[in-house]
Structures are given as C-alpha cells and as structure tokens.
Amino acid sequence: MVGKFSKRRVSILLIFIGIVFGANRIxxxxxxxxxxxxxxxxxxxxxxxxxxxxxxxxxxxSWHIITFKDKVIAVSLPVIIxxxxxxxxxxxxxxxxxxxxxxxxxxxxxxxATNGKIIEKMSDGSVVRPIxxxxxxxxxxxxxxxxxxxWVFLSMAKRYKQHPDKAPKGLQSAMEPIILFIRxxxxxxxxxxxKYEKYMPYxxxxxxxxxxxxxxxxxxxxxxxxxxxxxxxxxxxxxxxTFVITTISGTKTYWMHLVNAPGVPIWLKLSIxxxxxIMGVFIKPFVLxxxxxxxxxxxHINLLGFICLIFVFGNINMAIGYGFSVISVAFAIFxxxxxxxxxxxxxxxxxxxxxxxxxxxxxxxHH
Numbered sequence: 001m002v003g004k005f006s007k008r009r010v011s012i013l014l015i016f017i018g019i020v021f022g023a024n025r026i027x028x029x030x031x032x033x034x035x036x037x038x039x040x041x042x043x044x045x046x047x048x049x050x051x052x053x054x055x056x057x058x059x060x061x062s063w064h065i066i067t068f069k070d071k072v073i074a075v076s077l078p079v080i081i082x083x084x085x086x087x088x089x090x091x092x093x094x095x096x097x098x099x100x101x102x103x104x105x106x107x108x109x110x111x112x113a114t115n116g117k118i119i120e121k122m123s124d125g126s127v128v129r130p131i132x133x134x135x136x137x138x139x140x141x142x143x144x145x146x147x148x149x150x151w152v153f154l155s156m157a158k159r160y161k162q163h164p165d166k167a168p169k170g171l172q173s174a175m176e177p178i179i180l181f182i183r184x185x186x187x188x189x190x191x192x193x194x195k196y197e198k199y200m201p202y203x204x205x206x207x208x209x210x211x212x213x214x215x216x217x218x219x220x221x222x223x224x225x226x227x228x229x230x231x232x233x234x235x236x237x238x239x240x241x242t243f244v245i246t247t248i249s250g251t252k253t254y255w256m257h258l259v260n261a262p263g264v265p266i267w268l269k270l271s272i273x274x275x276x277x278i279m280g281v282f283i284k285p286f287v288l289x290x291x292x293x294x295x296x297x298x299x300h301i302n303l304l305g306f307i308c309l310i311f312v313f314g315n316i317n318m319a320i321g322y323g324f325s326v327i328s329v330a331f332a333i334f335x336x337x338x339x340x341x342x343x344x345x346x347x348x349x350x351x352x353x354x355x356x357x358x359x360x361x362x363x364x365x366h367h
Contacts, residue, residue: 049308057227057300058116059138061093061108065222072098075222077140081106082131083120093134106130141226142234145212149205182207182351190355191362199358202245206238207351214296214343218336229346230296232289239289242354247281250361288353295346299339306331 063075076094083089086104095103102121109119109127120130135143152171159172168176187196187203213228228234258277306328314321 049305049312052308053301053304056225056304057230057297059136059227059231060116061096061118061134061136062098063137063140063222063226074098077137078135079106079118080133080135081118081120082133084128084130085120085122137226138228138231138234141213141216141223141228144223145209145216145228148212149208152208153204178207179204186348186352186355190352191359195362199245199355202241203351203355206241206354207347210238210292210350211343211347214346215340217296217300218339218343227297227300229292230300232293235289235293238292238350239285242288242357243282243285245354246284246357246361249358251363253363254361284353284357288350292346292350295342299335299342303332303335303339306335 061079062077064072065075066073074094076092079089079091079093079095081089083106089104089106091103095101096106096108101107106118106120109115109117114127114129117129118132118134119127121127152175156172156175159168167173182203183196183200187200190196191199210229213234216224217227217229219225258281259274310321310325310328313324
C-alpha cells in the first residue's frame with residue numbers, strides 16, 4: 001500500500017514537472033529562432049528574459065498555447081473595435097498573424113505607451129487608438145471564471161432548495177466549510193451578528209472570484225495561465241466595489257468620527273486629524289487594489305524568472321543550462337506550492353479587509 005502510494009506521488013510529481021518545464025520550454029523556443037537580417041543573412045535572436053516575462057503576464061488578443069518548430073498554435077480571440085474613420089470592425093486576432101502584420105489599417109503596437117494595444121494608422125499618417133472592446137485573454141479567462149462561479153453557486157442553491165434537511169454531499173460538502181468559515185470567522189466578527197447577512201453575498205462572491213482566478217492563473221496550459229488578478233484594472237474594480245459599498249453603508253456615527261474622532265485631543269481635531277481620516281477613506285481601497293495586484297504579479301514574475309534562468313545559462317554553455325535546470329525546476333515547483341498558499345491568503349485578506357471596512361462603516365454609536 002505504501003509502495004503504491006509512493007509511486008503515485010512520484011508519478012504526479014513527474015507529470016507536474018513535465019507540465020511546468022515543458023510549457024515554458026516550448027514557449028521559450030520563440031526567443032531562440034533565427035531571424036533574417038537586412039543583408040539576407042540569418043542570426044539567432046538573442047534571448048531576452050524581460051520580454052518573455054512581460055509577454056506572459058500581459059494581456060493579449062490571442063491565447064498562446066504552444067510553439068512547435070517555429071509554428072505558433074494559439075486560440076484566436078474576437079477583436080471588436082470602433083474607428084472614427086471607418087466605424088465598427090469585427091474580426092479575429094489571427095488576422096494580425098501574432099502581431100507581425102496589419103489588417104484594415106489596424107495593427108498591434110510594439111513600442112511606447114501603446115505597446116501590445118491595437119492602433120490605427122490614419123490617412124494623414126498619424127497614429128491613434130480606436131475604441132477597443134475586444135475579448136482579450138484576460139477577458140475570456142474572467143468570463144470562464146464567472147461561468148464557473150455561477151455553475152457552482154446555482155447548483156448548490158438548487159441542492160439546498162430541493163433537499164433542505166439532507167446532509168451536504170459532493171461539491172456542496174466541499175464548499176460548505178469554506179462558506180461557513182467566511183460567515184463565522186470573517187463576516188460576523190467584523191460586521192456584527194445582526195448586520196452581516198446583507199454583506200455575505202458580496203463577501204462570498206469576491207472571495208471565490210479572487211480564489212478561482214488565482215488558481216486558474218497557476219495552470220500553465222490553456223484554459224489557465226491568464227494573469228487576471230495580476231491585472232491592476234481588475235483589482236481596481238474590486239476595490240471600487242468595496243469602496244462604494246462602504247460609502248453607501250456609512251452611518252452618521254461613521255462620518256462624524258471621521259471629522260470628530262472620540263478620544264482625540266482638540267488641537268488634533270482642529271488640525272491634521274480630519275485630513276488623515278478623510279484621506280484614509282480613499283487610501284483603504286487603494287491598498288486593497290495594490291496588495292492583490294502586486295502579490296499575484298510578483299508570484300508570476302518570480303516563477304517565470306527561475307524558468308528563464310535555464311535559458312540564460314544555456315546560452316552561455318549548454319551543459320550549464322542543463323545542470324541549472326534541475327535547480328530551476330525545483331525552485332519553480334516550490335514557488336508553485338507557495339503560490340497555491342498565496343492564492344488562498346490573498347482571497348482571505350481581501351475579503352477580511354472588506355468586511356472590516358463594512359463593520360467600521362456600520363458601527364453604532366457608543367454611549
């Protein structure tokens with residue numbers, strides 16, 4: 001029994017190593033292919049770790065799956081843009097040939113502030129950005145995570161409705177402890193036993209949304225690998241939701257304490273204290289936004305950095321590259337398990353802080 005269990009663990013570990021190493025190794029082939037010079041000669045394109053890392057953590061108009069023998073296999077995504085010059089356009093991103101060609105006067109910029117974005121070359125030679133509502137990689141991943149959340153919660157709600165007196169089983173049994181944890185250890189202590197219920201839908205939604213997207217971002221192959229919660233636009237929207245709910249929920253006591261904090265010397269109330277408190281109203285959601293974005297982004301960068309070291313040393317000497325690959329993959333696996341922990345921690349921290357803000361906003365006056 002022990003031997004079978006050990007073999008199973010070794011097999012899973014080897015498969016995991018193969019996925020991590022293979023996916024990144026194939027993607028790195030793009031950086032070592034030959035390019036044609038102006039005089040017709042060929043030379044190897046230098047490996048640039050920074051470009052490779054930024055490419056993997058950035059949003060894109062197509063979902064890269066694999067590069068095999070200089071052939072790129074990717075999922076083409078819908079491009080939906082509006083141009084003041086020519087109106088609406090709808091086509092798929094394969095028209096750009098992975099950024100190497102233009103289509104209908106549109107192309108993907110490779111420099112400046114518009115790097116990675118669609119630009120349009122006007123008839124007078126100027127370059128502008130059209131209104132872009134395309135389904136990018138992050139948008140598609142976000143839609144998939146939302147569909148997964150809807151399926152999980154609606155199926156659980158149906159099960160509870162049909163069998164209210166039966167013990168949970170299957171998916172319901174797995175999710176119920178997490179839901180009870182958010183209710184009993186986050187929502188009730190932070191908000192209060194008599195006021196927590198109306199905030200539970202949001203707290204549950206934000207927790208599982210962050211958690212699922214964090215987990216999907218750690219899957220190195222399609223349909224995973226998108227850096228949704230490492231995108232500051234996504235974390236900003238989540239922080240804005242928390243800010244709006246906190247602001248709307250604020251009681252008279254909450255707003256009065258901002259400008260007339262109890263237990264504070266009068267000279268502080270008439271000077272800097274109200275300014276700090278009012279600034280704190282906006283700093284709190286800003287911190288929520290940056291903390292989630294920075295932690296997830298840093299995790300992806302560190303992981304890709306260790307993988308890139310294989311090719312950095314390989315360009316120096318092939319033997320050194322193969323030798324360092326053992327260390328690099330070992331650290332990559334360690335970081336993967338660390339990122340699994342971070343995925344839960346960041347979902348927990350965002351939910352906990354949101355609940356604390358709601359609790360402070362709805363606090364009753366003390367006499």
